[in-house]
Amino acid sequence: MLAPSYATPREKLSYFIFALFCTVVFLFLIGPILVIMPLSFSSEPWFTYPLPGLSLRWYIDFFTDERWRIALQNSGIVALFATLIATGLGTLAALGLSRGNVPFAGLILSILISPMIVPVVIVAVAMFFGFAAVGLNNTYLGLILAHAILGTPFVVITVTATLTGFDRTLTRAAASLGASPWTTFRTITLPLIAPGVTSGALFAFVTSWDEVVVALFLASPDQRTLPRQMFSGIREQISPTITAAATLLVFFAALLMLTLELLRRRSERLRGTGG
Amino acid sequence: MAVAALPGEAGPDVDRTSLKTKLRRAERVNRARSFSLVAPLLLFVLAVFALPIGLMLVRAVENTEVRETMPRTIAALDGWDGRATPGEDVFAAFVEDLVQTQKDRTTALVGKRINYEVPGARSRFLKAGRLVDAGGGGPWREKFIAADPEWGSVEFWAIMKRAGATFTPYYLLTSLDLRQDAQGAVSRNFADQSIFVDIFIRTIWISLLVTLATLVLGYPVAHLLAILPPRHANVLMILVLLPFTTSILVRTTAWIVLLQSNGVLNDILLALNLTTERVQLIFNRFGTVLAMTHIQLPFTILPIYSVMKSIPPSHLRAARSLGAGPLTAFVSVYMPQTLPGVGAGCLLTFILSLGYYITPALVGGPQDQMVSYFVALYTNREMNWGQASALGAILLLITLALYALFNRLVGIDKVKLG
Numbered sequence: 001m002l003a004p005s006y007a008t009p010r011e012k013l014s015y016f017i018f019a020l021f022c023t024v025v026f027l028f029l030i031g032p033i034l035v036i037m038p039l040s041f042s043s044e045p046w047f048t049y050p051l052p053g054l055s056l057r058w059y060i061d062f063f064t065d066e067r068w069r070i071a072l073q074n075s076g077i078v079a080l081f082a083t084l085i086a087t088g089l090g091t092l093a094a095l096g097l098s099r100g101n102v103p104f105a106g107l108i109l110s111i112l113i114s115p116m117i118v119p120v121v122i123v124a125v126a127m128f129f130g131f132a133a134v135g136l137n138n139t140y141l142g143l144i145l146a147h148a149i150l151g152t153p154f155v156v157i158t159v160t161a162t163l164t165g166f167d168r169t170l171t172r173a174a175a176s177l178g179a180s181p182w183t184t185f186r187t188i189t190l191p192l193i194a195p196g197v198t199s200g201a202l203f204a205f206v207t208s209w210d211e212v213v214v215a216l217f218l219a220s221p222d223q224r225t226l227p228r229q230m231f232s233g234i235r236e237q238i239s240p241t242i243t244a245a246a247t248l249l250v251f252f253a254a255l256l257m258l259t260l261e262l263l264r265r266r267s268e269r270l271r272g273t274g275g
Numbered sequence: 276m277a278v279a280a281l282p283g284e285a286g287p288d289v290d291r292t293s294l295k296t297k298l299r300r301a302e303r304v305n306r307a308r309s310f311s312l313v314a315p316l317l318l319f320v321l322a323v324f325a326l327p328i329g330l331m332l333v334r335a336v337e338n339t340e341v342r343e344t345m346p347r348t349i350a351a352l353d354g355w356d357g358r359a360t361p362g363e364d365v366f367a368a369f370v371e372d373l374v375q376t377q378k379d380r381t382t383a384l385v386g387k388r389i390n391y392e393v394p395g396a397r398s399r400f401l402k403a404g405r406l407v408d409a410g411g412g413g414p415w416r417e418k419f420i421a422a423d424p425e426w427g428s429v430e431f432w433a434i435m436k437r438a439g440a441t442f443t444p445y446y447l448l449t450s451l452d453l454r455q456d457a458q459g460a461v462s463r464n465f466a467d468q469s470i471f472v473d474i475f476i477r478t479i480w481i482s483l484l485v486t487l488a489t490l491v492l493g494y495p496v497a498h499l500l501a502i503l504p505p506r507h508a509n510v511l512m513i514l515v516l517l518p519f520t521t522s523i524l525v526r527t528t529a530w531i532v533l534l535q536s537n538g539v540l541n542d543i544l545l546a547l548n549l550t551t552e553r554v555q556l557i558f559n560r561f562g563t564v565l566a567m568t569h570i571q572l573p574f575t576i577l578p579i580y581s582v583m584k585s586i587p588p589s590h591l592r593a594a595r596s597l598g599a600g601p602l603t604a605f606v607s608v609y610m611p612q613t614l615p616g617v618g619a620g621c622l623l624t625f626i627l628s629l630g631y632y633i634t635p636a637l638v639g640g641p642q643d644q645m646v647s648y649f650v651a652l653y654t655n656r657e658m659n660w661g662q663a664s665a666l667g668a669i670l671l672l673i674t675l676a677l678y679a680l681f682n683r684l685v686g687i688d689k690v691k692l693g
Binding site: 006007011014018019021022025026028029030031032033035036039046047048049085089090092093095096097099100101102103108110111112114115117118119120121122123124125126127128129130131145146148149152156206209210212213216217227230231234235238242243246249250253254256257260 | 302305306309310311312313314315316317319320321323324325326327328330331334492493495496499511513514515516517518519520521522523524525526527528529530531532533535537538539542569572573595601626627629630632633637647648650651654655660663664667670671674675678682
């Protein structure tokens with residue numbers, strides 16, 4: 001299938017090796033995730049195949065244990081508010097930057113993206129010192145602000161990407177027909193950039209939802225999030241409850257990926273590019 | 276804009292200038308409006324992100340402990356020539372300061388600070404605190420030297436004097452395995468304290484290994500994804516994107532389950548009779564690089580893929596029709612065109628690898644911990660925040676330099692997600 005029709009036998013062999021190599025890499029990519037999931041349905045607390053028996057006890061444990069329940073709740077609260085802040089500010093900034101007349105736009109963009117690049121431990125330690133001075137350590141607000149910072153680059157990038165193909169004549173047409181800037185934004189711009197905004201928001205949400213290092217530094221046990229609960233569990237002894245939590249997170253990720261793909265297609269359709 | 280370029284057609288002079296002014300004003304208002312959209316996020320990032328990092332950089336050279344707790348001693352040392360053991364005035368000032376630090380319970384704090392540069396100083400400070408508490412009067416100079424001859428050391432007092440300065444290069448020098456002696460000359464640090472250059476080299480080395488591994492594994496996969504018809508490519512793309520969106524913690528957990536000595540991979544190796552006893556696959560360099568490679572692979576694949584996707588297949592066919600062999604065509608026509616993607620993917624993976632903390636902490640051994648781990652260690656456990664900040668500052672500098680390079684070569688605005 002891969003080799004062109006004019007390929008020689010030797011070429012066909014090299015294509016076969018190439019396909020084999022790629023198969024191994026795909027297995028490497030997906031294998032660990034596939035291996036961990038069935039173990040969460042094991043009836044015994046050790047990690048061996050074949051499974052000694054099937055059971056949902058680790059999921060029951062996950063949903064009934066007070067610590068996991070609070071962690072889940074905290075993660076939800078923090079991720080929700082961090083996403084709202086990141087999406088609001090990030091979308092506005094992307095809209096401003098895309099107008100093409102902001103002075104030092106390149107420098108500003110590099111600053112806005114830098115939370116994605118700076119090692120997360122440095123962010124965590126710097127905020128740990130800085131937040132201590134203003135009493136934000138061990139508070140929900142501190143964790144929310146920190147996670148919002150980590151999420152904004154994703155929103156800026158995705159919304160900017162949607163805006164690069166944006167047809168400016170549409171907003172000008174709206175304005176010339178008498179629409180106020182706000183009406184134009186609400187009825188023309190927003191629907192068109194909505195897929196980018198949503199995928200940025202999803203990335204921001206998942207960034208907060210998965211974040212562990214900043215949570216280790218800034219959160220007290222009261223704000224313990226899901227990844228932090230998992231982290232302390234892994235440090236001591238991996239319990240099957242952690243594999244249950246991990247499996248739920250993988251499903252969450254799959255759902256997210258599916259949504260992003262649908263959004264990408266919708267965005268392409270709206271902008272009239274691609275299929 | 277177009278109007279301003281055609282001044283000749285704009286009627287009388289008066290109107291033209293006013294039009295120009297109006298236009299300029301309109302542009303200014305427009306620019307201000309654009310900027311006001313960007314400003315909230317910019318201020319937010321500057322206040323909550325850049326400012327704390329800036330303060331951390333200051334902390335790397337900040338030197339408050341001695342200056343704040345022993346002001347009298349530092350003032351008295353100001354007049355000291357540094358040739359012989361200081362006189363009674365310095366000791367008397369030192370005792371006054373010690374009385375205060377004993378009251379504030381900060382003797383251990385200042386002792387710890389001096390201890391960084393003079394091993395054993397902390398316990399000597401605590402003993403001196405007890406000596407002062409015991410009461411009695413001067414002259415203190417003889418009393419101190421009788422209690423411990425080290426109090427007469429010129430070197431000690433020189434370092435004490437230096438520790439009273441507002442800023443210190445101590446933490447940055449230590450991070451580079453350097454030390455400053457009592458005279459201020461910089462030389463190599465003592466062997467037992469020279470651990471940091473090794474850690475930086477290890478961090479760079481692991482990042483290079485991971486980058487290379489992701490390139491070797493990722494390049495063919497990116498090529499496959501680029502040449503397959505979209506129907507098949509989309510399915511295979513899921514296998515790249517699912518790990519990409521799965522939590523790093525989940526993937527690290529998966530590797531622990533796979534690699535541990537009674538884990539799945541060892542079971543397979545035993546079942547296939549490839550080994551007779553369980554192999555140590557985790558808590559070593561192998562496990563660290565393997566897990567990090569798995570996590571970084573999509574970051575390398577995606578930029579290479581998006582560049583490969585833009586290369587017309589006709590180029591390869593043209594090369595072949597002009598007589599190039601399959602290998603020649605691939606190496607001399609196709610590969611050079613993929614270099615921007617390779618550069619972007621590898622640089623991104625290398626930059627992100629430098630900052631790894633969680634994965635090496637969970638699947639690595641003591642010899643695989645990277646700079647981030649020590650930044651955290653010095654913050655949480657050692658409580659040596661100056662050292663943590665100095666290590667962080669150097670790591671940040673390396674990262675930002677590479678980020679600037681990335682910006683130059685690729686442009687951060689070209690980064691696409693999903």
